[in-house]
Amino acid sequence: MTSPEPWPRIAVVGAGAVGGYFGGLLARAGAPVVMIGRPAFVEAVKKNALFLDTLHFQESVHVEVSTDLSAIRGSEIVLFCVKTTDNAATARAIAPLLAPNALVLSFQNGVDNVEQIRAAAAIEALPTVVYVAASVPEPGQVKHVGRGDLIFGPRNEKTERVANLFSRANVPCKISDNIAGELWIKLIWNCALNAVSALGRAKYGQIAASADARRVVETLVDEVLAVARAADIHPPGLEDPKAAIAGAFKIATQMAEALSSTAQDMNRGKRTEIDSLNGYISRRGAELGVPTPVNHALYALVKLAEERS
Known part of the structure; x- marks a missing residue:
């Protein structure tokens, strides 16, 4: 029986409802995840762990958190969850911290985020369509009330690798050639x-x-x-x-x-x-x-x- 591929180091930049939900599922599955968030979020998770209140389970997940972007150093996969108005500044800030050949996944609303990220910094950014209904009722808590699936594209080795990672965390994924x-x-x-x-x-x-x-x-x-x-x-x-x-x-x-x-x-x-x-x-x-x-x-x-x- 073949053992699964080792998890890459994963960072969530802008850990709110979306980043907290998907990053939390990856951490729950065993991936090494670091989340960058606001002080109230970081303090709550350090004290009580990240609480996921989902349609399928309620569980506290232990995950590394920080307010300092330097904590993502060496990350191979980044869930880019910042406000779209912060795209350029955040892309420039994380670029020197990433592992060689790192992939930055835009988990954001809108259709031109990847172009903005790529224009701001020499990093590989990929589009992601995110369907999830989630909120943060209290710092350090994520409440999930609907869906929770991802679309990547176009189909290639990179998107297949990313989809496989999320599938290991039981996240439904699709790859589309019309991303x-x-x-x-x-x-x-x-x-x-x-x-x-x-x-x-x-x-x-x-x-x-x-x-x-x-x-x-x-x-x-x-x-x-x-x-x-x-x-x-x-x-x-x-x-x-x-x-x-x-x-x-x-x-x-x-x-x-x-x-x-x-x-x-x-x-x-x-x-x-x-x-x-x-x-x-x-x-x-x-x-x-x-x-x-x-x-x-x-x-x-x-x-x-x-x-x-």
């Missing part, structure tokens, strides 16, 4: 639901149950698809607006108890990633001559709320 289209599918869902959840202070299931909110979601999806067509992007299975709208409400139903990341950020008085979501569609639509008035309106309202918090 750009998959990223845009996630962007469609985010633009459809994220800001609506934040501004309406509503969970996804409440959005799906509201006739008025559903009409807003339908218009948002139509606008994003129009921009995708103009940009020659082909989200697999969703080029028909009816299928895309149905998909958005399927996501809302699957993650009925989820509050969007934008809503969570606004509740905590933190910067949101709206510039990479509805704001990106507003800007890209303007570049391509595609009107996106509803996406722009939600972007403007979230930015206004951000400035006041």
Whole structure:
């Protein structure tokens, strides 16, 4: 019987709900994981371990944590989970610390993070589409309420290696040769639901149950698809607006108890990633001559709320 390949050293940079969940699962499976987070997170995990409250189990996981980026020195795999506004600065900061041939996996919302990371530093960055509904109710705790799967791409030796690592931690993974289209599918869902959840202070299931909110979601999806067509992007299975709208409400139903990341950020008085979501569609639509008035309106309202918090 062949023994499994030794685990690489794995770092989570920006350990919040997403990084805490997936990094925690890797650590639980036996991988050497170091998480970089805020002082409250680090203090809580050092004292009590990382508590994972998932749909399948509740468990405290012991994992190395630090507020100091130098703790990731020698890491071979990085889960890059910082806010998209911090891409360039963080990429430059971690570049000299990584092992040769390290892989940086963008676990972020948006479609252009890998390009930003690569432009800022000479490191190998790969896109990842992340589907998980998780939150941080208290420092050092991660509550998982829906899904928890990853899409990598395109298929090659690197993405197959990464998918295998997560599979060893019982994380469902898929490899797609149309990773750009998959990223845009996630962007469609985010633009459809994220800001609506934040501004309406509503969970996804409440959005799906509201006739008025559903009409807003339908218009948002139509606008994003129009921009995708103009940009020659082909989200697999969703080029028909009816299928895309149905998909958005399927996501809302699957993650009925989820509050969007934008809503969570606004509740905590933190910067949101709206510039990479509805704001990106507003800007890209303007570049391509595609009107996106509803996406722009939600972007403007979230930015206004951000400035006041």
